Amino acid sequence: MGRLRGGLVVSCQAPAGHPLRDPEVIARLAECAVLGGAAGLRVNSAADITAVRRRTGAPVIGLHKVRHGHRDVITPTAELATELAAAGADMIAVDLTPESPGPGPALIEHVHGLGLPVMADVSTxxxxxxxxxxxxxxxxxxLSGYTARQLPTPPDPDLGLVEALAARGVRVAAEGRYRTEEQVRRAFGAGAWAVVVGGAITDPIAVTRRLAAATPR
Ligand SMILES: CC(=O)N[C@H](C=O)[C@@H](O)[C@H](O)[C@H](O)COP(=O)(O)O
Incomplete structure (x- = not known):
């Protein structure tokens, strides 16, 4: 876990229907991230973790998204957590918002029982x-900005939440809508332990859309 401290974690994910939705492609994105200096990776599903593991020894935060209500919740069951561990995850992310149907804190205990640390994904x-x-x-x-009562999702990252958690002594990973070097620096300035960036690196559709929006046509 110490290998992630002070580093950039790259979330290598592609939703169903995305042209990059293929474990080998995800593994290649992960390899690019490591070559670029990522301290770790965040990867969805045992299949993708298995593929990533074949290409890099960088620490992997594993998760498994499951559709529930208006959004995907993150690793809602002990069984899914066990599968992620078996695939080679070094840490397991679980959804600890009230929107998850999972057993809440009991999941933390379960993951600890697997011998792995837990990243709790929260919104407040x-x-x-x-x-x-x-x-x-x-x-x-x-998950800040994604729960039903926080919609519509704001455009910028929730640096206030990073600061508030860090001020209370919580080891905090800043994640969600980080797109610029300045935002990453500000997250560490606010006390983040690590910063996780996904789409700004691994989703060429989103990157293209943003730059295309700046053209006159
Ligand atoms: C809300 C939710 O389900 N977030 C997911 C969590 O794993 C991913 O879809 C995000 O890509 C990830 O959090 C990184 O965020 P961003 O892509 O904004 O840098």
């Missing part, structure tokens, strides 16, 4: 503090 300060008190090893701001 209260959820983050509760997850930390329940034994989460890292709290991610991952």
């Amino acid at each position: 300060l209260e959820e983050g503090l509760a997850a930390w008190d329940a034994g989460a090893d890292v709290v991610g701001t991952t």
